[in-house]
Amino acid sequence: MPELVDSISCPKCGGPLRLATGEVIVTCPYCGTASRIRGDKPFLLRHGMLAARLDRAGAEAAIAGWMAGGVMKPDDLRKASRVTSLECVYVPFFVFEVDATTSYAGVITRTGTNERRSGSLVRDYFWKILGRRSGEFPTREYKLPLAHKVPFDTAGMVPGSRFMNAEMDEEEAARLVREQVEAHQRELLKDLVDVVEEARTSIDVKDAEFLHAPIWFATYAYRETSYGLVIDAASGEVVRGEIPPPTGGFGEFLRGATRGLLGR
Ligand SMILES: [Zn+2]
Numbered sequence: 001m002p003e004l005v006d007s008i009s010c011p012k013c014g015g016p017l018r019l020a021t022g023e024v025i026v027t028c029p030y031c032g033t034a035s036r037i038r039g040d041k042p043f044l045l046r047h048g049m050l051a052a053r054l055d056r057a058g059a060e061a062a063i064a065g066w067m068a069g070g071v072m073k074p075d076d077l078r079k080a081s082r083v084t085s086l087e088c089v090y091v092p093f094f095v096f097e098v099d100a101t102t103s104y105a106g107v108i109t110r111t112g113t114n115e116r117r118s119g120s121l122v123r124d125y126f127w128k129i130l131g132r133r134s135g136e137f138p139t140r141e142y143k144l145p146l147a148h149k150v151p152f153d154t155a156g157m158v159p160g161s162r163f164m165n166a167e168m169d170e171e172e173a174a175r176l177v178r179e180q181v182e183a184h185q186r187e188l189l190k191d192l193v194d195v196v197e198e199a200r201t202s203i204d205v206k207d208a209e210f211l212h213a214p215i216w217f218a219t220y221a222y223r224e225t226s227y228g229l230v231i232d233a234a235s236g237e238v239v240r241g242e243i244p245p246p247t248g249g250f251g252e253f254l255r256g257a258t259r260g261l262l263g264r
Pocket of ligand 1: 028030
């Protein structure tokens, strides 16, 4: 359990809010209002959530399906494993809709001749920033399924689940999104020119939203070792699954590879 450092009231309904060290945006468990803890500015972002399609039974089925399929898994994974914990947590994200334009000039050397190039790289993104600093979450592998977005409503949460408060506010998240989008645009430039001589990126944040995404976190035991699984409760996809090292030698490897090729 996180240490509770403070006890304050919800600015909307007056309900008691509990928050842990480092949390700055707190969601009221009674009315669902998200509010900023420090400073006197109100928290202004739209607050959404993703509708969950996997309840507990659905998550258990997804785990069983993951264990039974795919490549490079021990043959007896499903039979010999036992789920030791399974919890649905609503994880906070900031989602920004941004237009990015990078004006660049550089040289192409890959053709053997030094050819000058200049132009504009124009992209638009839905970019997500995890609202937590601590703990491990596979943010890169996780594709926020925005099609499942609904307004935040505690009544719509998976029974027995909990939500996490955010450890950064929208201003800090906006700074991060600018840094990350600029770095990403720089990466894309590598396809266009080999030597970048000049690059200026302008980023226009068109929309920003605070979103809680339901994620099932599971651990399972296989041959006395514990492994983790992260499942997107909105899309039903396994975001990350730890696979025990294979034990069955080449036979198991080849069967696994065949299964993978057949797409089963
Ligand atoms: Zn409230």
